[in-house]
Amino acid sequence: MTDSHITFESAPDKVAHRVTKMRPSAVRNLFAATQRPDVISLSGGMPDVSLLPKSAVRKAAKAALERQSVTLQYGGTNGVAETAQVFCDIMRDIGIRHKPENIIVTTGAQEALDLIGKTFLDEGDICIVEGPTYLGALQAFSAYEPDIRTIAFDEDGMRMDLLEEELERIGKNNPRLKFLYTIPNFQNPGGVTMSPERRKRLIELSHEYGFIVVEDDPYGRLRYEGGHCLPLRALDDSVIYLGTISKMFAAGLRVGWIAAMPGVISKISLMKQGTDLCGSQFDQVMAAAYFTETPWQNTLQKFVKVYDKRRRAMLDALDEFFPPEASWTHPQGGFFVWVTLPPYIDTESMLAEALEQGVTYVPGNGCFPDPSQGRNCMRINFSYESPENIREAVRRLSVVIEDKLELSRAFIAAGALKE
Numbered sequence: 001m002t003d004s005h006i007t008f009e010s011a012p013d014k015v016a017h018r019v020t021k022m023r024p025s026a027v028r029n030l031f032a033a034t035q036r037p038d039v040i041s042l043s044g045g046m047p048d049v050s051l052l053p054k055s056a057v058r059k060a061a062k063a064a065l066e067r068q069s070v071t072l073q074y075g076g077t078n079g080v081a082e083t084a085q086v087f088c089d090i091m092r093d094i095g096i097r098h099k100p101e102n103i104i105v106t107t108g109a110q111e112a113l114d115l116i117g118k119t120f121l122d123e124g125d126i127c128i129v130e131g132p133t134y135l136g137a138l139q140a141f142s143a144y145e146p147d148i149r150t151i152a153f154d155e156d157g158m159r160m161d162l163l164e165e166e167l168e169r170i171g172k173n174n175p176r177l178k179f180l181y182t183i184p185n186f187q188n189p190g191g192v193t194m195s196p197e198r199r200k201r202l203i204e205l206s207h208e209y210g211f212i213v214v215e216d217d218p219y220g221r222l223r224y225e226g227g228h229c230l231p232l233r234a235l236d237d238s239v240i241y242l243g244t245i246s247k248m249f250a251a252g253l254r255v256g257w258i259a260a261m262p263g264v265i266s267k268i269s270l271m272k273q274g275t276d277l278c279g280s281q282f283d284q285v286m287a288a289a290y291f292t293e294t295p296w297q298n299t300l301q302k303f304v305k306v307y308d309k310r311r312r313a314m315l316d317a318l319d320e321f322f323p324p325e326a327s328w329t330h331p332q333g334g335f336f337v338w339v340t341l342p343p344y345i346d347t348e349s350m351l352a353e354a355l356e357q358g359v360t361y362v363p364g365n366g367c368f369p370d371p372s373q374g375r376n377c378m379r380i381n382f383s384y385e386s387p388e389n390i391r392e393a394v395r396r397l398s399v400v401i402e403d404k405l406e407l408s409r410a411f412i413a414a415g416a417l418k419e
């Protein structure tokens, strides 16, 4: 190997500008640590696929195997027609009327996010997100080098007063303002749900200021208490709705969808051609079979029951073990709780100590475009571990936090640190 080859391999001067600005996902980085048997992971966002009935999975896989001339072949870019129909039926259940020809089946909602970025964002364009938001969305959008603005949430979701202030700064019909991305149900990482009043207000603001609303709804069917809220897409046809089977069925199949107006669908479809020509036909047919030939609604109820127990275990353990200086959200569904610690605690550096104690979480700053934000926060997941493990993990975490607090209290007493 020559020296020039070595230089070329690392190629710092060859890679695109966008690559140098990308941050790795904290969750992906933690993946190896979470495989250690002594570690209880509160960091992932994984569904518990062991709850799926084997007979249903086999039946769906068999249906895909039996149609190999379709499932092992290339397909249309927008996806298998019967799969798109299934997604329309699923959306109808939650109040959305949509035609299958206006759906693109994607490789998970993650590909949908990338396609949204690819279709709408030029360098410097503005997009608005909740702060904190789903770190995979930040990764997807960041590749297109936008100016990402964040809006804080409270227990009723994204704060419309702060959004209006930001929109005032941006100005009405600003051509650089492209879209607002929101996860209105059981937000990732916040766990909070946007109230019906705020949903209505958001739609009004989108018309007043001229931006597209992108609604990402992976957790909407996983509600453990409270009543169903109408999706944004049910309030306004121009909303772009993203769905996925990852949390309702199988994350490993990589099937999601985009539902939008025909003009938007045709543009996104053009972008998808360059990405992958078409998604996996096998995965799509298997997904369609699962949702038409198996009692999936019963299985969903099972997921809801089990995850609810785990959620309660987490909230009870937080009440029992966490110090009074900490606060956290109270999700009515989904997978996550968002914890806020005193400002002098840095959850990114604390992670090493947590790992030593055998527990992982996602440091809060990974969920903001500006990593100096959310440093005293963390996302903890309750969907994957047993209630006993969740309790133990929260206990271990409280030991690590208590250690930090003791030190900080001593500094505060000595006047070296502000409360």
Ligand SMILES: Cc1ncc(COP(=O)(O)O)c(C=O)c1O
Binding pocket: 045, 107, 108, 109, 110, 111, 134, 136, 183, 188, 216, 218, 243, 244, 245, 246, 251, 255, 256
């Ligand atoms: C809010 C949100 N959007 C999108 C995704 C990606 O989902 P998929 O597995 O469908 O790619 C996730 C996964 O955790 C998520 O939490």
